[in-house]
Amino acid sequence: xxxxxxxxxxxxxxxxxxxxxxxxxxxxxxxxxxxxxxxxxxxxxxxxxxxxxxxxxxxxxxxxxxxxxxxxxxxxxxxxxxxxxxxxxxxxxxxxxxxxxxxxxxxxxxxx
Amino acid sequence: xxxxxxxxxxxxxxxxxxxxxxxxxxxxxxxxxxxxxxxxxxxxxxxxxxxxxxxxxxxxxxxxxxxxxxxxxxxxxxxxxxxxxxxxxxxxxxxxxxxxxxxxxxxxxxxx
Numbered sequence: 001x002x003x004x005x006x007x008x009x010x011x012x013x014x015x016x017x018x019x020x021x022x023x024x025x026x027x028x029x030x031x032x033x034x035x036x037x038x039x040x041x042x043x044x045x046x047x048x049x050x051x052x053x054x055x056x057x058x059x060x061x062x063x064x065x066x067x068x069x070x071x072x073x074x075x076x077x078x079x080x081x082x083x084x085x086x087x088x089x090x091x092x093x094x095x096x097x098x099x100x101x102x103x104x105x106x107x108x109x110x111x112x
Numbered sequence: 113x114x115x116x117x118x119x120x121x122x123x124x125x126x127x128x129x130x131x132x133x134x135x136x137x138x139x140x141x142x143x144x145x146x147x148x149x150x151x152x153x154x155x156x157x158x159x160x161x162x163x164x165x166x167x168x169x170x171x172x173x174x175x176x177x178x179x180x181x182x183x184x185x186x187x188x189x190x191x192x193x194x195x196x197x198x199x200x201x202x203x204x205x206x207x208x209x210x211x212x213x214x215x216x217x218x219x220x221x222x223x224x
Contacts, residue, residue, distance in 0.1 A: 009152075032209070034212075034213070036213075041218075042217060042218070043116075043202050043204075043215030043216055043217050043218050044155070044202070044213075044215050045215070046212040046213065046214075049212070089154060089155065091213075093209055098143065098160060098162050098168070098209065099157055099160060099170060100145070100157070100213060101157070101171075102147070102154045102155040102156075103154050104153060104154040105153075105154050
């Protein structure tokens with residue numbers, strides 16, 4: 001099946017710094033990518049998405065970058081806050097398919 | 113709207129027992145999914161449904177069954193529980209394949 005993986009399982013950042021979470025995907029046919037945040041004991045929550053015809057998309061304090069050449073996705077969080085501490089997953093889908101595939105996740109810890 | 117509701121939140125089963133995890137959504141979403149999440153791992157797709165009366169296998173369907181008799185409900189059944197099925201189970205739904213997946217709070221299952 002498809003494979004979505006992450007470079008680093010854990011990441012610690014100082015409060016106020018910017019965070020960058022990376023994700024590699026293997027299916028070049030995927031055309032839709034999503035980032036989710038999962039707080040302890042809760043279900044994943046949608047953060048931001050991007051389609052394959054874009055290379056950058058910005059939200060509130062978050063930016064997703066897509067590099068299709070190297071099949072790499074990143075999530076940038078500006079001015080990281082303690083409330084950003086969570087596990088972050090990337091997921092991919094083909095618009096012609098019915099399945100979303102998730103990566104392993106990166107655990108982000110924000111140090112006050 | 114309640115969103116996606118899962119019951120029970122916690123359950124302990126003995127090996128060989130059967131049970132059904134309930135999932136219901138009130139957003140009139142056609143697409144529904146069941147994932148399992150093992151400790152420190154990502155989400156693995158068990159089964160999914162693109163509409164009432166239609167179900168299909170995901171990455172890890174063995175040991176599970178599903179049904180989709182209505183748009184709202186998507187129960188997951190474990191027929192003969194095994195320790196390998198100890199996990200947290202998440203149900204999710206979405207209106208479209210290039211849209212946000214809405215997750216339930218999860219059902220934590222332990223098989224002893």
